Amino acid sequence: MEIDFAKGSLILKAIADPTRICxxxxxxxxxxxxxxxxxxxxxxxxxLSHHLGQLKAxxxxxxxxxxxxxxxxxxxxxxxxxxGFLDSVFLPGSECLCRTLETFGTGKxxxx
Amino acid sequence: MEIDFAKGSLILKAIADPTRICxxxxxxxxxxxxxxxxxxxxxxxxxLSHHLGQLKAxxxxxxxxxxxxxxxxxxxxxxxxxxGFLDSVFLPGSECLCRTLETFGTGKxxxx
DNA sequence: TTTATACATAGAAGATAGTCAATATGTTGT
DNA sequence: ACAACATATTGACTATCTTCTATGTATAAA
Numbered sequence: 001m002e003i004d005f006a007k008g009s010l011i012l013k014a015i016a017d018p019t020r021i022c023x024x025x026x027x028x029x030x031x032x033x034x035x036x037x038x039x040x041x042x043x044x045x046x047x048l049s050h051h052l053g054q055l056k057a058x059x060x061x062x063x064x065x066x067x068x069x070x071x072x073x074x075x076x077x078x079x080x081x082x083x084g085f086l087d088s089v090f091l092p093g094s095e096c097l098c099r100t101l102e103t104f105g106t107g108k109x110x111x112x
Numbered sequence: 113m114e115i116d117f118a119k120g121s122l123i124l125k126a127i128a129d130p131t132r133i134c135x136x137x138x139x140x141x142x143x144x145x146x147x148x149x150x151x152x153x154x155x156x157x158x159x160l161s162h163h164l165g166q167l168k169a170x171x172x173x174x175x176x177x178x179x180x181x182x183x184x185x186x187x188x189x190x191x192x193x194x195x196g197f198l199d200s201v202f203l204p205g206s207e208c209l210c211r212t213l214e215t216f217g218t219g220k221x222x223x224x
Numbered sequence: 225t226t227t228a229t230a231c232a233t234a235g236a237a238g239a240t241a242g243t244c245a246a247t248a249t250g251t252t253g254t
Numbered sequence: 255a256c257a258a259c260a261t262a263t264t265g266a267c268t269a270t271c272t273t274c275t276a277t278g279t280a281t282a283a284a
Contacts, residue, residue: 003137009130016124017242018117021201022209025115029204029211034261040209047243049262054241068251068260079202086198089133090191092141097134097152099141129272146231159273161232166271180230180281 001088001095008085011078014058019043020051024074027061031073113200113207120197123190126170131155132163136186139173143185 015021019041026032026040038048052072055061059078064071127133131153138144138152150160164184167173171190176183 005130005134005137009128009133012124012128012133016121016128018121019242021121021124022117025117025201025208026210028202029208032210035259043242044244045261046245046263050242053262065250065261070261074202083198086195089137090140090186096137096141098138098144131272147229155272156274157231158233158275162272165232177231177280182231 003085003088008082008089011058011060011082011085014054014060017051020055023048023051023055024060027072027074031064031071033069033071035069037072115197115200120194120201123170123172123194123197126166126172129163132167135160135163135167136172139184139186143176143183145181145183147181149184 015024022040023037026037034045034048034052037052038045041048043051052061052063056063056072059075061072062075064073127136134152135149138149146157146160146164149164150157153160155163164173164175168175168184171187173184174187176185
């Protein structure tokens with residue numbers, strides 16, 4: 001199976017920020033609303049909301065409204081995808097792109 | 113053990129780029145010099161060199177000179193750190209930061 | 225010593241990202 | 255309808271990132 005580098009790197013980029021990886025960690029225990037999350041950070045509410053929006057955009061978290069509150073929680077399916085993605089990336093194997101170079105010039109090149 | 117969010121997010125940021133995650137994947141099979149790597153990308157040599165420099169700066173890859181060539185390879189120790197880091201981040205547990213909120217106001221706050 | 229090859233560094237342009245203040249939207253209670 | 259609260263969006267500022275061209279450095283060969 002082909003590795004989806006575009007999707008994988010988008011998810012990585014979403015969590016590759018000290019604030020957002022920390023948000024993700026806190027949410028890994030339980031869902032939480034923004035005002036609760038804010039207790040952990042020295043950031044304004046719009047900034048935190050922006051970070052949550054980015055995590056949601058790539059599917060790392062989901063949100064659920066309950067009255068005035070928006071509860072955010074981890075999307076375990078995406079975490080599972082990420083784990084599998086990184087396994088594929090780091091595991092040396094016969095499907096690695098490094099084997100495709102023999103086909104160069106034949107029009108079958110796989111480029112990143 | 114405390115999670116090192118700063119270190120973890122630096123490594124994540126290094127690989128959170130389509131080009132660099134692809135470099136890492138190709139190197140996962142075997143070490144390679146820059147001119148060989150360049151066959152896989154439509155990028156100039158300085159650009160590729162810059163990406164390799166970023167990966168090396170956070171320890172994801174190491175380099176070794178042999179004559180005119182610089183051979184880059186994966187640093188498996190850092191891959192192992194990353195795996196453990198992500199496990200800690202995503203695993204709900206008693207050491208999660210979400211449990212530290214009870215100590216707020218006591219000067220024992222753990223902030224991200 | 226000169227020339228060629230492999231790679232790194234410097235500097236700049238354009239794009240993207242993190243943050244905030246201000247404001248808008250949505251919900252609840254009076 | 256209005257006020258209060260929770261969250262999202264907008265616009266602006268600054269910083270960082272990706273990429274390039276131009277140039278520098280190191281090694282090997284002639």
